[in-house]
Amino acid sequence: MQYGKLxxxxxxxxxxxxTRPLGQRLTRRFLASFVPNSALFTPTMRLGQxxxxxxxxxxxxxxxxxxxxxxxPTARHERKMLMLAGCVQPxxxxxxxxxxxxxxxxxxxxxxxxxxAGCCGAIRLHLGYNDEALDDMRANIDAWWPYVExxxxxxxxxxxxxxxxxxxxxxxxxxDPAYAEKARRIVELTRDIAEILxxxxxxxxxxxxxxxxxxxxxxxxxxxxHGQQVRGTVEHLLTKLGVEVRLPVxxxxxxxxxxxxxxxxPKLSYALRDQKLERLHAQEPQVIVSANVGCISHLQSGTSxxxxxxxxxxxxxxxx
Numbered sequence: 356m357q358y359g360k361l362x363x364x365x366x367x368x369x370x371x372x373x374t375r376p377l378g379q380r381l382t383r384r385f386l387a388s389f390v391p392n393s394a395l396f397t398p399t400m401r402l403g404q405x406x407x408x409x410x411x412x413x414x415x416x417x418x419x420x421x422x423x424x425x426x427x428p429t430a431r432h433e434r435k436m437l438m439l440a441g442c443v444q445p446x447x448x449x450x451x452x453x454x455x456x457x458x459x460x461x462x463x464x465x466x467x468x469x470x471x472a473g474c475c476g477a478i479r480l481h482l483g484y485n486d487e488a489l490d491d492m493r494a495n496i497d498a499w500w501p502y503v504e505x506x507x508x509x510x511x512x513x514x515x516x517x518x519x520x521x522x523x524x525x526x527x528x529x530x531d532p533a534y535a536e537k538a539r540r541i542v543e544l545t546r547d548i549a550e551i552l553x554x555x556x557x558x559x560x561x562x563x564x565x566x567x568x569x570x571x572x573x574x575x576x577x578x579x580x581h582g583q584q585v586r587g588t589v590e591h592l593l594t595k596l597g598v599e600v601r602l603p604v605x606x607x608x609x610x611x612x613x614x615x616x617x618x619x620x621p622k623l624s625y626a627l628r629d630q631k632l633e634r635l636h637a638q639e640p641q642v643i644v645s646a647n648v649g650c651i652s653h654l655q656s657g658t659s660x661x662x663x664x665x666x667x668x669x670x671x672x673x674x675x
Contacts, residue, residue, distance in 0.1 A: 391474035519582030
């Protein structure tokens with residue numbers, strides 16, 4: 356079932372039929388204008404991280420601790436892949452992008468980031484600002500197109516929410532004569548990092564070694580397992596690398612992050628988070644891993660157990 360398209364239909368009808376209270380409208384307008392705008396979001400997040408210890412608990416939950424930065428690889432390779440850096444991930448969890456580039460570098464692939472690419476469009480789309488979301492998508496296609504013409508192998512996604520949205524570009528821009536064909540090509544190239552690494556399984560085993568982390572609980576985001584229909588791949592890869600992966604009994608259910616849901620519906624969001632963490636903790640993991648920046652941040656706000664992107668764990672295991 357292509358539930359994303361059903362949600363799109365339902366969202367459109369809701370926006371047409373329902374008049375939201377003024378407070379909700381202002382909140383949604385603020386989020387749609389602020390979060391995807393890295394020029395505003397990044398310095399605000401950096402300021403919040405600097406004063407994180409002084410923030411009220413509810414606000415501190417939305418501000419992950421600043422990461423000690425990894426070093427971006429500088430080697431040049433004949434094989435090249437584009438990567439969407441995203442709008443919030445570079446400031447909230449920059450090491451996810453760097454870890455992705457380092458793993459691909461170890462496998463002989465150079466990661467390229469188009470400087471003019473920005474938000475995938477998901478935030479504005481989910482908040483009902485469809486025209487603005489489509490503009491985000493067109494801007495990304497414009498930013499990526501020169502690299503596509505140069506022959507990049509793939510467009511790598513390491514935030515499953517972004518990946519699920521970009522894979523819908525062809526559908527969302529189907530009525531745009533200037534972008535419909537380009538959008539189809541972008542979708543053909545777009546792959547989550549979990550879809551790319553199986554092609555390098557033997558090489559990945561060869562360039563990694565077992566570390567102290569040997570047991571993880573994996574929360575597969577809704578946008579990975581339901582939106583992109585990618586299931587079992589992360590578990591298989593980590594198992595091949597010697598990591599025991601444990602899934603919670605409710606692994607098919609949402610953690611409560613769901614893009615801006617944790618901001619617009621905090622009570623329900625935190626209830627889902629606490630339920631998910633209870634099931635994850637039952638697996639007695641050393642680390643909880645996931646595949647989307649929103650899920651990782653949301654889960655970490657409710658636990659002292661480290662929560663990370665699974666690609667960060669793979670990068671930690673590199674022996675090269």
